[in-house]
Amino acid sequence: MKILIKVNDNPLEWEKNMTIDTILKKMKYSFKMLVVKVNGELVKKSEFGNFIIPEEADVKVIHLISGG
């Protein structure tokens, strides 16, 4: 059976050794300035390539866009 994670409440299939970079690519999130939380924990940009996403993770990605 497929294991799913949630990315901004959208289901995405979990893969072994999945990282935040994997998710951003799959979701086609191309903005540069992002704040990412995995199960409520803030993940810094320097960790995007090696933070391993656990099964059934709740991932939130916020796009920060200039303008104010």
Place this chain on the structure above:
Amino acid sequence: MKESRSAFFAHHDPALIDKIRKAVVSIAGAGGLGSNVAYSLARVGIGKLIIADFDIIEISNLNRQQYFIDQVGQLKVDALKHNLGKIQPFSEYIMHNIKIDEDNISQIFGEADLLIEAFDKAVMKKMLIEKWISLFPDKPVICASGLAGYGRNDIIGIQKIDNLYICGDQISETSGSISPMAPRVGIVANMQANLALEILFQDISAGSCNENID
């Protein structure tokens, strides 16, 4: 003065007045978002506003920021304090002419019940949010992202992640051809201010849909 102070609050739900007067809100930035947020929260009568910015008013700011043409060249924090005092002098307006960085966030804004992010640049928004979350995980931070251009009311929304709130469409970027304009910046700023009230008053049941408004 005391009489006009009571008169100023006469239209509020009495259950809210104590909360309003004791509330402390920090606003990071006094541009399009920050000046509009400050105007609304001052009109509500929030007890203390702490506002930081280091910019000078330029004539190009007047398309969306709450300043006047005779204030061009003044520091935003000085002009905003003056304008807020003209709306109502019963609140405390603590202004900081300073550039916010990771090392002064706590000292400048830490006293507040919640923080409103009202910066222009995405890199500054990110710095502020990440630092605030690590310093004060229990204190809400209300951010804005995606407000340039005009129209498209229906795609402006709010995303909530624990104590982090994001108002805006998370799509519309300021660029050469898409500039921020007063209505959309004002909408997002007032969503931030409105959300701040909802958070401050969350344990008061009378709050959000008062039928006795005259």
